[in-house]
Amino acid sequence: MTIAANAPTQVVATQGGSGAAVPGAPGGPARPPGTRTDRRLVRLRAALAAGALLFGAAGIIGTQIRADGADDAKAHSGVMIQQAEQIYHSLSDADATATTIYLHVGEAPADLLKAYNDDLQNAQTAILAATKEAGDDSAALKALNQIATQLPQYVKLNATAAANNLLGYPVGFRYLLQASNLMQGTNATATAPPTGILPWAQVLTDTEAKNLSSAEDTAKQFPLLMIAVGLLMLAALVVVQVRETRRTNRMFNVGLLGATAALVVAFAWTGVDVAVQNGHEDNARKRGSDQVSALATARILSLQARTDEMLTLVGRGTADDKETDYAGTTAANGAHVPGTEELLAAELRDASRLATDTTGRQLANTAASDESAWHTQHQGLRAADQKNEYEKAVDSALGQHDFAASKPSAAKSFTALQADLDQAIKHAETSFQSEASAGSDALAGLEIGLGVLALAMAAAVVRGLGRRIAEYQ
Amino acid sequence: MRLRTWGVVAVVAAVGLTAACSSSKRASGAVNVPRAGQGIGSGGVPGAKFTPKPCGPEATAAAWNGPLPGPHDAVPAGGTLDKIRQRGFLIAGIDLNTELFGYDPKHDNNPQGFDVDIARAVARAIFGSDGHIQFRVITLADPKTGEYAQLHAGNVDLAVMTTTITCARMQGPTPMNFSNPYYTAELKLLMARGDDGQPQNTSLAALKGTGTKVCATLNSTPVAEIKKTLGDAAAFQVPNALDCLADLQQAEVGAVYTDDALLRGMQSQDPHVAITGAPAGESQPYGIVTNHPDSGTNDLTPFVNTALTNLIQDTGPTGWRTLFANDLGSAPTKLPVIPDHYPLGG
Numbered sequence: 062m063t064i065a066a067n068a069p070t071q072v073v074a075t076q077g078g079s080g081a082a083v084p085g086a087p088g089g090p091a092r093p094p095g096t097r098t099d100r101r102l103v104r105l106r107a108a109l110a111a112g113a114l115l116f117g118a119a120g121i122i123g124t125q126i127r128a129d130g131a132d133d134a135k136a137h138s139g140v141m142i143q144q145a146e147q148i149y150h151s152l153s154d155a156d157a158t159a160t161t162i163y164l165h166v167g168e169a170p171a172d173l174l175k176a177y178n179d180d181l182q183n184a185q186t187a188i189l190a191a192t193k194e195a196g197d198d199s200a201a202l203k204a205l206n207q208i209a210t211q212l213p214q215y216v217k218l219n220a221t222a223a224a225n226n227l228l229g230y231p232v233g234f235r236y237l238l239q240a241s242n243l244m245q246g247t248n249a250t251a252t253a254p255p256t257g258i259l260p261w262a263q264v265l266t267d268t269e270a271k272n273l274s275s276a277e278d279t280a281k282q283f284p285l286l287m288i289a290v291g292l293l294m295l296a297a298l299v300v301v302q303v304r305e306t307r308r309t310n311r312m313f314n315v316g317l318l319g320a321t322a323a324l325v326v327a328f329a330w331t332g333v334d335v336a337v338q339n340g341h342e343d344n345a346r347k348r349g350s351d352q353v354s355a356l357a358t359a360r361i362l363s364l365q366a367r368t369d370e371m372l373t374l375v376g377r378g379t380a381d382d383k384e385t386d387y388a389g390t391t392a393a394n395g396a397h398v399p400g401t402e403e404l405l406a407a408e409l410r411d412a413s414r415l416a417t418d419t420t421g422r423q424l425a426n427t428a429a430s431d432e433s434a435w436h437t438q439h440q441g442l443r444a445a446d447q448k449n450e451y452e453k454a455v456d457s458a459l460g461q462h463d464f465a466a467s468k469p470s471a472a473k474s475f476t477a478l479q480a481d482l483d484q485a486i487k488h489a490e491t492s493f494q495s496e497a498s499a500g501s502d503a504l505a506g507l508e509i510g511l512g513v514l515a516l517a518m519a520a521a522v523v524r525g526l527g528r529r530i531a532e533y534q
Numbered sequence: 535m536r537l538r539t540w541g542v543v544a545v546v547a548a549v550g551l552t553a554a555c556s557s558s559k560r561a562s563g564a565v566n567v568p569r570a571g572q573g574i575g576s577g578g579v580p581g582a583k584f585t586p587k588p589c590g591p592e593a594t595a596a597a598w599n600g601p602l603p604g605p606h607d608a609v610p611a612g613g614t615l616d617k618i619r620q621r622g623f624l625i626a627g628i629d630l631n632t633e634l635f636g637y638d639p640k641h642d643n644n645p646q647g648f649d650v651d652i653a654r655a656v657a658r659a660i661f662g663s664d665g666h667i668q669f670r671v672i673t674l675a676d677p678k679t680g681e682y683a684q685l686h687a688g689n690v691d692l693a694v695m696t697t698t699i700t701c702a703r704m705q706g707p708t709p710m711n712f713s714n715p716y717y718t719a720e721l722k723l724l725m726a727r728g729d730d731g732q733p734q735n736t737s738l739a740a741l742k743g744t745g746t747k748v749c750a751t752l753n754s755t756p757v758a759e760i761k762k763t764l765g766d767a768a769a770f771q772v773p774n775a776l777d778c779l780a781d782l783q784q785a786e787v788g789a790v791y792t793d794d795a796l797l798r799g800m801q802s803q804d805p806h807v808a809i810t811g812a813p814a815g816e817s818q819p820y821g822i823v824t825n826h827p828d829s830g831t832n833d834l835t836p837f838v839n840t841a842l843t844n845l846i847q848d849t850g851p852t853g854w855r856t857l858f859a860n861d862l863g864s865a866p867t868k869l870p871v872i873p874d875h876y877p878l879g880g
Contacts, residue, residue, distance in 0.1 A: 166641050221783075229639035230803040231631045235780040377630035377638065378671035379774055449668050451643040 099533040106526035109297060110519040113320065116290045117515020120331060123284030124508050130279030131338065131501035134345065137194065138273035139497060141201065143490075144191035145269050146357045148184050148208060149262040153364035155180035156244045156259075159219045160371035163226055163237050164455060181216065191265070198272075204265040211258050215243050234375055241372060245365070259361075270354065280342050280500060284331065294518075295324055305529065316525015320518040327514040334507050341500035344417070345493055352421060352489040355412040359428070360482045362405040367475055369401060370439060374446065374458055384443065402436055412485065417492065424485035431481055435474035442471055586702035586879060591872045593704055594712045594821060598833075598840035605662030613833040614825070615660065618691055624660060626653035627672035627685055627693035627823075631776055633799030634862055635696050645669050648861040649694040652716050652822070652845075655852065656692070659841035682710065685825050691834060692824045696795050699821040700879025712821035713838045715870040716846075716854075719793035721756055721815030723748075724782070724800055727808050737812030738763050738791055746788035749778035755877070756791045759815060776800070782807060793818050798862060819873055846870065 158177045162169040188209050195201040218240035225233030246257015255261055298321045305314050369387040372380045389400030399407075409432055413425035438457055446454040456462045460472025609615045618624055628649055629636040636649040650669070657667035672684040672693060685693050686708050697703075698719070699712045728734045741748065742763065747770045750756035760769040770787045772778055778790040779800040790797065797809050822842070824834045846854040846869055858866045 164641065221780075225803070228803075231633050231637050232776050232779045232783075232800070232803050234631065235774060235776045239777070239780060375641075378673045379629075379631050381673050447670075449643075449670055451671075455641070 096533055099530060102526055102530050106523055109522040112294045113515050113518035113522060116294050117511055119287040119290045120511035121508050123287045124504055126282055127280050128504045130276050133276035134273060134280055135497040135501050138269055138276045140194050141191060142269040142273055144187045145265040147187035149266055149361055151180045151184035152258060153361050156241055157364045157367040160368050164371055164375055164459060200268045201265055204261045207261040208258055215240055241368060277342050281339050291328060314525045316521045319521035323514045323518040327511055330510055334503055338500050338503035341496045341503060345496035345500055352412060352415040353486060353493055355408055355415055356482060356486045356489060359405055359408040359412060362401055362408060363478055366401040366405055370458060374454060406432055421488055424488055428478055428481035428485055431474055431478040435471060435478055438471035438474050586705045588875055589701040590875050594699060594714050596836040596839060598836045602840050610833055615833050615837055618660060623666040623668050624657040625668050625670060625690045627690035628669050629695040630671050632696055633802055635795060651857045651861055653694045655845050656838055656841055685823060688825055692822050694822050696820055697823055698818040700877045702879035711824045711832060711835045713835055713842055714872055715819035715821055716842055717820040718870045719795040719818040719820060722794040722797050723810045723812060724790040724797045724807055725810055727806055733808035733811055735811040749781050749787040749790045750792050751775045760791055
């Protein structure tokens with residue numbers, strides 16, 4: 062309001078000096094009371110100037126909200142969801158690796174030990190980063206706390222399993238199974254909270270996916286207030302101009318016309334930026350949220366399937382339920398509960414469908430074909446185990462002896478699948494990041510522009526009507 | 535002495551008492567609580583709820599009529615034995631998670647243990663030489679297909695895996711044929727050694743009021759006994775008996791109550807725990823399970839029984855006593871006993 066109060070006087074002052082011969086400085090010599098038209102014009106001028114500034118304020122606030130949403134999608138939620146997926150992936154991989162190590166006779170192979178240690182370290186780093194980023198997000202903090210407090214117990218159980226395994230004591234397998242059950246846990250139901258570690262990682266991922274989605278919605282929020290004020294303003298300007306034209310017989314009032322032009326420019330600028338930003342946010346959601354999440358889910362499922370494969374082999378008949386997890390079950394009445402492998406194959410088909418470019422689709426298709434090769438190898442090794450060819454089954458699972466290096470084996474296909482998924486996820490994440498950045502960059506300058514345009518509108522209104530008022534004096 | 539009784543019972547029983555068990559199947563009523571160190575899950579026998587009838591020595595006593603056929607002697611055509619002979623090897627179902635009885639310490643498919651050696655002895659009795667055996671690891675209880683589904687499906691000829699002979703198992707909806715006992719297990723308590731490093735003398739009843747949790751396999755007989763003696767809260771149930779050792783080591787429980795056969799295995803994996811000196815609970819006779827024939831003749835159980843009698847009498851390097859001493863670490867103090875009645879198991 063201070064601007065509104067000062068601006069007219071200044072404008073009037075300069076105008077009075079150059080245009081009419083009457084000096085009009087504030088607090089100048091007393092002049093006769095204005096006519097009715099004069100007073101009406103003064104009030105109209107103040108109202109239009111205030112409207113112009115209100116329009117600017119509404120525009121700036123609307124843009125700010127969208128920019129915050131876009132930044133949130135790019136920064137906070139984006140970071141959180143990446144950390145959540147890092148935790149989920151590292152820990153799933155740690156479990157698959159621990160069970161693979163157990164299947165080896167004697168000392169664990171160095172590369173697997175390193176992979177296991179790296180997984181645990183990556184998970185810890187991600188937990189710390191996510192906790193720092195979480196702020197006062199209590200749902201995320203609770204999930205992170207559950208994961209962090211159970212992880213030492215998991216590590217301890219695995220270490221005890223390994224120690225017993227070195228001595229050839231079967232009790233080691235019970236520790237391994239306890240560790241894996243703690244890691245895999247049970248998902249939340251309608252009545253019970255989740256147990257174990259990974260289900261809490263799932264909670265974290267879900268929470269952050271929800272936050273990301275609402276940030277994306279905010280980023281796309283339609284600037285309603287600005288539009289409403291702008292339309293009222295436009296209507297007012299048009300009406301005033303038409304009436305002034307009739308009254309004065311002049312074709313234009315340059316000031317009012319300028320204000321109208323500024324308003325139209327502000328509308329157009331906002332419209333273009335919003336459309337561009339919406340496009341980027343939609344792409345970010347499509348490529349980022351949807352495809353990354355399909356691929357990330359596939360990667361988790363592949364690791365669970367690998368854990369099932371290993372535990373079934375190590376269990377020697379006492380963990381056959383893990384093979385049931387892998388393969389699913391079909392009840393006598395034909396009701397089919399899909400196993401991990403089926404879910405994995407379906408998720409990879411989704412990832413291929415959701416791909417937005419050729420590279421993304423190719424990567425997903427390669428992953429799908431390696432998955433199918435792995436499944437074939439898996440069935441082969443299960444058949445070998447059933448036929449009492451246990452060593453053959455183990456060799457395929459670990460990719461050693463007759464199944465070493467270049468020959469097809471479950472280990473080789475599984476490793477190839479992991480590499481495919483890593484690459485595909487990296488590709489999809491790059492698309493996501495660039496779209497999300499482009500989305501938040503799209504609004505650059507709009508706030509300042511709207512501010513400047515609003516001031517220009519106010520100034521133009523004051524100037525335009527100032528001339529008319531001066532005519533009465 | 536006992537040996538003689540054993541043989542006599544076997545011969546007497548051979549005279550046609552085999553029908554005793556097959557005629558007494560399927561009643562309905564009580565929940566099935568299985569016996570054994572290897573307890574089975576509540577779904578071990580899908581949909582099976584029946585009250586087993588008491589059964590005595592006759593239930594397992596089928597014996598071969600006359601001397602056992604040598605590797606080149608004729609066997610009845612179309613029988614189980616004939617089938618195995620033609621195949622060239624015996625398929626034995628074993629467990630590989632029971633230290634000392636059935637285990638594969640190096641994960642190299644080289645099974646060891648007392649159960650494994652008993653199965654090898656049966657194969658030797660059929661073929662006259664070693665090497666005619668294939669081991670399959672089978673699951674006692676598959677929650678979906680029931681107890682010994684592999685055996686019932688005919689994928690294995692027999693199973694030797696610390697299985698307690700119970701009337702319920704012989705009379706159930708998917709009945710099993712059992713041999714006479716090849717090992718008599720007893721319910722014992724496993725605890726940490728005392729401060730002096732010696733086994734304690736604590737009995738199950740002595741734990742009353744101490745708040746000690748006692749571990750046993752889900753739904754097994756020991757669980758029922760723990761509940762009866764110490765109250766429901768004291769029973770700590772796990773999917774596999776060996777989980778009990780892991781839980782004892784982690785101080786989740788204070789004691790393990792199950793068959794001494796399984797406890798011996800646990801004891802050998804941890805020098806700090808020992809079977810307590812307290813008197814044993816109910817005996818758990820272990821038998822060799824053979825596939826109950828849907829049609830045709832099962833002549834494997836009579837053959838196994840007679841082979842077992844010979845094995846137990848054999849004091850040589852491949853006899854029962856030597857196998858026992860080699861696999862279980864100490865000479866047997868008694869031979870397996872055929873009880874007056876088998877555990878009901880229902």
